[in-house]
Amino acid sequence: MDGTRRELHRSVLLGSVGIMLGALLLAMAGVPTAGVLRWAALSASVWGLVWWQTNIRLPLNRATNDAPLYPTLGTANRLTLLRGYLIALSAGFLLLPYTTPWLPWLPAFLYSVAAILDRVDGFIARRSGQSSLLGASLDTLFDALGLLIAPLLAVAAGKTHWSYLSVSLAYYVFHLGLRWRERHDLPVYPLRPNTLRRTLAGFQMGYVAVVLWPPFASQVSVPAGAGFMLPLLLGFVVDWAVVSGRLNMEHAAVAKAFAGLQRFSHHTGQPLLRLLCIGCLLYALGDASASISFLGLAGTSALSILTGFAPRIGALTLLVLLALQPAAVSDSLAFIPLLFSTIWLLLLGGGRGSLWQGDGDWVERHDGAP
Secondary structure (H helix, E strand, C coil): CHHHHHHHHHHHHHHHHHHHHHHHHHHHCCCCHHHHHHHHHHHHHHHHHHHHHHHHCHHHCCCCCCCCCCCCCHHHHHHHHHHHHHHHHHHHHHHCCCCCCCCCHHHHHHHHHHHHHHHHHHHHHHHHCCCCHHHHHHHHHHHHHHHHHHHHHHHHCCCCCHHHHHHHHHHHHHHHHHHHHHHCCCCCCCCCCCHHHHHHHHHHHHHHHHHCCCCCCHHHHHHHHHHHHHHHHHHHHHHHHHHCCCCCCCCHHHHHHHHHHHHHHHHHHHHHHHHHHHHHHHHHHHCCCCCHHHHHHHHHHHHHHHHCECHHHHHHHHHHHHHHCHHHCCCCCCHHHHHHHHHHHHHHCCCCCCCECHHHHHHHCCCCCC
16 A cells, blocks of 8 residues: 555645646736735645545555455546546635636636546546545545535635535535434434436536536526525435434335335426426517527427437536526526426436437446446
8 A cells, every 4th residue: 555655645746736836827827926825725725635535545445345455546546636636726716816807717627627527537447447445435525525615616706696505515414414323323324326316416516517617697507506406405305314214215105105206207297397498498588589599509409308309418408508698588487497497307307208318328327337
């Protein structure tokens, strides 16, 4: 493990040099010295946190608890560490006022690359056959860290409501609750693997990555935050009920109820969301003076949603369109229902009657898995 630790220390040193170079470039670009120093100090502090958390987890650099340690960090874990580094660089902008028009683009770019790497590192780990407990642990840790830093940046930029920070707090409150139960010798029941749980968390990362980009209008990104936030918080409530024993998923009646809820969602709820989305879009466009290009893209998205042919791609396209050109529909009474139904279609999929949902297969699978 000494070789792996030395590799980690070299990475940390290289990252620290990168922060100093970044500070120099910001100063050369005309950013005030006080702001540059605050950026460098906070970025270095978060980078130190990333190093510390990785260092204490190095004994997990193995496939299973009984397997031998890997001789190196491996490509996948290096990419995960890079993701932590990019989040650290993004964090520095919390203390750096946007004094020039180009500054907001930097944290948006850094966090977006970090979000993309969240898919890439897992793909490489599974394809290379070097999946590790370390990678899984760091992945969860950096997900939570990113979903603390990025929403704070979004709130500071006016791109989301402060209530969205409850997404950031939910993870930490949940795990503090688990520790509290363990400390008081209370049982902690295991959570079953759940594809929807991972999907909801992944889309939170996508949401905050997108809204940080300056072109996306706050009049769409702020209410959209509630649409993404509510299903995740509901999921945390259900998960807490399970781990605390208030909800026994092994009980036949509970299992039957959840299976029935899943069937209802697939056979009724999701198809109704498709119809609601199209109905709200038509109503919102009824009195609007939208451009031909907007109507063309909106119509293509609507057709995709209505027929269920790649409905998640259709929903994503419509969301991006609304965020880039909100004036066409934002004054309509149907705007919020349109926004929420589109978001929930993106999260859940088109359900029964969809012609093709291959886009959902990509969302729900582990990249690199057979």
